[in-house]
Amino acid sequence: MQVQVRGRNVEVTPALKEYVEKRLGKLERFLENLSEAQVTMTVEKDSHRVEVTLPVNGMIIRGEETTGDMYSSIDLVVDKLEKQIDRYKGRLMKRGGRSLGEAAPPAPAAGEENGPRVVRTKRFAFKPMTVDEAVLQMNLLGHSFFVFSNAETEQVNVVYKRKDGNFGLIEPNF
Secondary structure, X not given: OEEEEEEXXXXXXXXXXXXXXXXXXXXXXXOOOOOEEEEEEEEEOOEEEEEEEEEEOOEEEEEEEEEOOHHHHHHHHHHHXXXXXXXXXXXXXXXXXXOOOOOOOOOOOOOOOOOOOOXXXXXXOOOEXXXXXXXXXXXXXXXXXXXXXXXXXXXXXXXXXXXXXXEEEEOOOO
């Protein structure tokens, strides 16, 4: 597996990078097609945050942990990813390796100069998927909503997490 390690406000030493590679190597026994990982380490005051992103068959598995020690953060985020992979492995494997999509950027809002403005734009490939696959992807990313191309209707839809714990689906009505 190819591991890309970046540091913000911290120098990524060879020992730290080796430790990340060793710990993330454990995840390969859960998923055979794990080819790359992106790791970002951030230090702010006494907080050591580690963010890991794993692209798997077009899906994204992501974990983040913050502690007072970088090595502890690495251990906790790997444990979190193991649980997440184990939890969703059945659903992922049921799909037969079918490529699943990624999140789409929200529509840019027209803001006034003094009011709120768009500060970040994301672009993702739109791959058709079912509503169940979109809910799975939303949960894997840890987001409260997910924009996707519905494979059944061939339209752009949004699934979102409701306050009652269920999910909602927004479909366009032309």
